[in-house]
Amino acid sequence: xxxxxxxxxxxxxxxxxxxxxxxxxxxxxxxxxxxxxxxxxxxxxxxxxxxxxxxxxxxxxxxxxxxxxxxxxxxxxxxxxxxxxxxxxxxxxxxxxxxxxxxxxxxxxxxxxxxxxxxxxxxxxxxxxxxxxxxxxxxxxxxxxxxxxxxxxxxxxxxxxxxxxxxxxxxxxxxxxxxxxxxxxxxxxxxxxxxxxxxxxxxxxxxxxxxxxxxxxxxxxxxxxxxxxxxxxxxxxxxxxxxxxxxxxxx
Amino acid sequence: xxxxxxxxxxxxxxxxxxxxxxxxxxxxxxxxxxxxxxxxxxxxxxxxxxxxxxxxxxxxxxxxxxxxxxxxxxxxxxxxxxxxxxxxxxxxxxxxxxxxxxxxxxxxxxxxxxxxxxxxxxxxxxxxxxxxxxxxxxxxxxxxxxxxxxxxxxxxxxxxxxxxxxxxxxxxxxxxxxxxxxxxxxxxxxxxxxxxxxxxxxxxxxxxxxxxxxxxxxxxxxxxxxxxxxxxxx
Numbered sequence: 001x002x003x004x005x006x007x008x009x010x011x012x013x014x015x016x017x018x019x020x021x022x023x024x025x026x027x028x029x030x031x032x033x034x035x036x037x038x039x040x041x042x043x044x045x046x047x048x049x050x051x052x053x054x055x056x057x058x059x060x061x062x063x064x065x066x067x068x069x070x071x072x073x074x075x076x077x078x079x080x081x082x083x084x085x086x087x088x089x090x091x092x093x094x095x096x097x098x099x100x101x102x103x104x105x106x107x108x109x110x111x112x113x114x115x116x117x118x119x120x121x122x123x124x125x126x127x128x129x130x131x132x133x134x135x136x137x138x139x140x141x142x143x144x145x146x147x148x149x150x151x152x153x154x155x156x157x158x159x160x161x162x163x164x165x166x167x168x169x170x171x172x173x174x175x176x177x178x179x180x181x182x183x184x185x186x187x188x189x190x191x192x193x194x195x196x197x198x199x200x201x202x203x204x205x206x207x208x209x210x211x212x213x214x215x216x217x218x219x220x221x222x223x224x225x226x227x228x229x230x231x232x233x234x235x236x237x238x239x240x241x242x243x244x245x246x247x248x249x250x251x
Numbered sequence: 252x253x254x255x256x257x258x259x260x261x262x263x264x265x266x267x268x269x270x271x272x273x274x275x276x277x278x279x280x281x282x283x284x285x286x287x288x289x290x291x292x293x294x295x296x297x298x299x300x301x302x303x304x305x306x307x308x309x310x311x312x313x314x315x316x317x318x319x320x321x322x323x324x325x326x327x328x329x330x331x332x333x334x335x336x337x338x339x340x341x342x343x344x345x346x347x348x349x350x351x352x353x354x355x356x357x358x359x360x361x362x363x364x365x366x367x368x369x370x371x372x373x374x375x376x377x378x379x380x381x382x383x384x385x386x387x388x389x390x391x392x393x394x395x396x397x398x399x400x401x402x403x404x405x406x407x408x409x410x411x412x413x414x415x416x417x418x419x420x421x422x423x424x425x426x427x428x429x430x431x432x433x434x435x436x437x438x439x440x441x442x443x444x445x446x447x448x449x450x451x452x453x454x455x456x457x458x459x460x461x462x463x464x465x466x467x468x469x470x471x472x473x474x475x476x477x478x479x480x481x482x483x484x485x
Binding site for chain 2: 034111119121156185186
């Protein structure tokens with residue numbers, strides 16, 4: 001039975017259509033495994049080989065991968081939520097109520113998006129501190145650290161813009177508090193706040209702006225920077241591995 | 252060892268026909284040379300499978316959270332009715348807590364601006380790249396700076412009534428004192444570990460502790476009018 005299944009899988013891998021998609025074909029050889037990474041537009045951001053000791057849980061706690069995981073969950077649940085959402089006042093709040101009482105699994109969808117967002121903010125911070133304490137920001141990885149700081153800010157902005165969208169009391173006043181901080185910038189404060197909100201207070205214009213930022217501008221920027229962030233790991237010589245004492249008898 | 256070689260190596264004399272690449276490895280070797288005995292595995296499948304498993308565990312955890320706890324949803328937004336206190340999302344509550352002590356231009360613009368700038372420039376200053384203990388070189392000057400900055404910081408915090416930030420600062424000061432008093436030949440342990448930590452470690456740890464304290468206080472201990480409340484008293 002198992003042999004039969006293996007046989008069909010092998011046949012599938014050799015099929016013309018399969019090979020037209022995955023040129024390298026499949027196989028257990030290191031050549032095939034290298035080609036699986038090299039000939040894949042997404043995977044080729046990564047190096048073909050990784051240091052074995054960097055795969056240990058204690059080395060990274062997988063915080064970067066987990067952060068990316070929450071981002072994927074957020075994109076998927078976010079797109080589904082967009083199907084049920086109108087960025088207008090007061091329809092936005094009515095849509096929340098629809099998610100709660102009308103849409104099947106609507107509550108679950110919103111919960112998953114909300115908790116994943118909190119998890120992502122937490123994981124980004126944890127990732128940053130872990131990288132810092134490992135000393136992995138040191139040259140030649142300094143630019144990747146800078147991209148990471150920008151990604152941290154984008155994550156905060158993503159979470160902050162998303163916070164307004166339910167248009168309930170919690171959302172409205174949290175964003176009011178935040179936008180008041182922006183108006184404390186010397187000279188330009190009021191202008192920055194006006195540009196942020198599309199008005200002098202949090203209103204329908206602000207909701208639309210935050211919606212566009214939350215669903216288009218910020219995620220696309222994040223994806224763009226994440227691609228560079230991952231690719232730079234390879235370009236900077238793989239994940240930072242602290243020096244280990246040289247083995248005796250080797251040169 | 253004594254096997255006869257079944258190959259022979261030679262170099263073409265016509266370098267135009269056969270280009271030859273010669274690498275000189277100097278005394279300061281490159282990382283690639285240093286770690287020639289490093290154990291590598293194929294990224295596909297070894298790394299990718301592990302990352303996928305880690306993400307799946309996380310997703311199971313998030314789904315579990317989403318099934319058990321509902322995301323908050325309050326009344327329809329009402330510009331006429333301000334809740335008291337009006338709180339920002341939790342990751343901004345450290346800043347909001349600072350706003351309680353300092354004018355908005357300091358707490359809302361200057362401090363976050365400085366924090367972001369400081370984070371960005373970390374890898375570009377040699378003092379953050381060195382991995383030796385904070386007092387291991389230039390000891391007298393560094394001790395003088397350290398023990399004038401920390402009291403000044405404490406006076407500043409107390410002058411602005413930021414008492415919540417004092418304990419973490421005192422803890423860092425105490426640990427720095429232990430690091431200072433640890434002899435260079437101390438046996439391996441917590442003290443020698445502390446003494447081996449560079450300046451950047453101490454600043455970042457102080458920042459991390461204050462971040463957690465301020466965020467925690469803003470989240471759990473602040474009630475109407477940003478007054479001090481105890482979370483377990485309804």
